[in-house]
Amino acid sequence: MVLVGEFFLAEDDESAVRVGPRKSHDFPAVPCDGIYPDDAVPRWEALLTGAESPLRYVVPMANDGFTVFAVPQALSTALAGASADQLSTTARTWAGTLSEMGEELGPRSAIDLLERLSALAMSRAERGPSLYCWYFAP
Template structure:
């Protein structure tokens, strides 16, 4: 089964939950990816970047499929402040974690994914919004 994941920035949980049925539109400049466990990824990225290791991902729309998740504030801040070297190290560590679980992610794809999501996190911080992902 294929999974579509769209990362986006919204001003608050209410606005983010409002996109649950159709997904974030182009006005929210979503970063579109797919076919990985985003819930696990958000937790692993948080652990890699902050050492927190906590599962701080919130569900902002739980009416079933599709689902809207909010990245933790600590993860959003860490991604927003990540330089290119930090993004690269995070990607390599995440690829290693996933490989240990039998998943093989392309290095360039992981780099592009994390770079784009870090850019969204920076936009969230600049606009006093939050980083979300829509999963269908």
């Protein structure tokens, strides 16, 4: 299971590679502990847009279990423009998929995560930086 992770806004890849466990930063961020974000992001994108974009890894995962990737622009845009109903439906579907795979994340927690991520994506649209994610899965 993932121990720690977060979605965050950064100006560019160079800035994004400087984040990680036990590295403080001042980027706007949403924690995503307890999930595999590189599995969740394509699922969310498919549910919200009907398509999947490949993830672009800024720091590829190595033997240490740490990675950073850029969230696809299509998902960032979809999250920023999603209605509360769309986010709720996406979150409930995703939580159901996790449950089928033996992972536990309740629908309320899934909805809360996507609502906070949507707010972050909206602020990205206003500010201009890109949405990234890092996580550590030892």
